[in-house]
Amino acid sequence: MVLSQKIHEAFKGTVERITSPRTVSAFKEKGVLSINEFIIAGDNLVSKCPTWSWESGEPSKRKSYLPADKQFLITRNVPCLRRAASVEEEYEAAGGEVLLDNEENDGWLATHGKPKERKSDEDDNLPSMETLEISKRNTIQSISSYFGGEEEEDIPDMGEYNEPDNLIETDPATLQTAYLVAHEPDDDNILRTRTYDISITYDKYYQTPRVWLTGYDESRMLLQPELVLEDVSQDHARKTVTVEDHPHLPGKHASVHPCRHGAVMKKIIDVLMSRGVEPEVDKYLFLFLKFMASVIPTIEYDYTMDFDLGSSSN
């Protein structure tokens, strides 16, 4: 961890200790959430997308301002079929996105329905509102051309230790599958792919949710956080995505830094309001996860929205 980051963490920690949590809603004004609103939005996410659930995490890390059984949200075993880095290369080679409107260097993109990256020097990344009304996302197809060079010698293991084996199991009723690291179903239809556990915590300093990524390789062994960066859009890797201690779980995890979250959420809310949609705070996490999809475009977590984002005011 770099020193400046360390100092900032210390500063942030101190502020978090001495300030009281936000209790007044500033959801529409600043794009931030109070703790109660985080719980409301989390409850709604869990009920609409049941692959998400609340967890309590490590008892020693429990935050007193959150209910003990609702410390953070998590969804486990989410597939990531291809590396974001390679997607961007392919995408740019194919012509990239079309800028529709470039006022204040803040343009909207037509994206040909593909995962997209905005060309901008800013750190925030605003998804196109056109794609917010998704019903079902396209299943991401793997790009076979990319996966020639990937190897599985990443794990320091004793795997080659030759067992003087007392284990003899031959059994006709066990499905035998050849082990292949492939990214598309082979003949045996077994897909070997990276998977992620994604968690959402409440960041008291920035008063926004914060996303954490725990990666696993094709045989469900822990992925080093540095390799997780391959699954982050390259505009964000090492800039807005950092590797830090998880607030509720042990170990180092990759996280999307929340310093711009409030501002981006505010813009998204403004756009909705300009269209006469009154955003409701319990939908916050759906908007937020949609926005996160621009940072981690190839991780297929669930934020399906087949209902209204807010009440229409006219």
Place this chain on the structure above:
Amino acid sequence: MADSGRGTILQFAPFQSSVDEGFWHKLSSLKLNKLRLDDSPIPITGFYAPCSHPQLSNHLTLLAESLPDESGEESSSLPASQGNRNRCPVPGILLNTNTLESFYALDKQSLLKAEANKIWDDIYSGKVEEDTSVLLRFLVISFADLKKWSFHYWFAFPALVLDPPATLVNLKPASQCFTSEEAEFLSRACNEWRSMSSTADIPFFLVSVGSDSIVTIRHLREWETCQTNVQKVLFGFYDPCHLPSNPGWPLRNYLAYIYLRWGLGKIHFFCYRENRGFADLGLSLVGEAEISLSPGWRNHQNMPNAVGWELNRGKKVSRCISLAKTMDPTRLAVSAA
């Protein structure tokens, strides 16, 4: 695939394990602060859920909460974490040895047999009806090298071996096995079962389809009472496997249980799977299996063979994970500088 399976041996896709980093952190502190050189078996809890993605199976996962508390209480789980639909608890045993040599010297065959024996006994005693998850009992052997922060481990998911094996009469996506009315009731009933905290984490259940197309999900213990006024009864279970061609591992002991408990030789089963957290009948399977065992098999004394050690990338070897990066104080100090 699909229904071409007539008369073939029913094959089950093996369970896969996954261990959260938090589990190893907690095991380390448990070992240092409480267990020390005590290497007696530790009761642990694994968690699993039905498959929830068409291309990906689910795992049996160990989390920090899988281990007992250092204070000596059985479980640290909060009341609210019970009934978590994404974490159906499964009882297991952890054998953590003190040296790598003793880890490799463990008699894996008899350890597996001992766990399978518990399943066998639970079937006979009727315990399965009270707590269906005992059919999924598992075993983990490990060696925690706390000097190098590396962990060697091996999972076993004991399965009672039917001899001769069960044959598959047919296997189809559930969507093809019901009228549209029945399918609608079935989806609704499954989603209801999965959303109620009292039933969400119960992985084995009965699906009864009434003559009026109304589908009800019931507990296993209601088998006898649900025989009246129904058109058919299916034995349902949460299937962690996503394959359209094979049911997952939990069906193995389930079939043995159904045969032993109810004497059924022809079994209609329902592999319950989800997509994005909701019942998906296109992904779920309905099948029919036939068991023809000699009458002597149904005898408590004749404990059958058991299999179930997990393969590591297709090989019969243990796994190892190094957590030096997050546990080694000198490395932590360097990365923090």
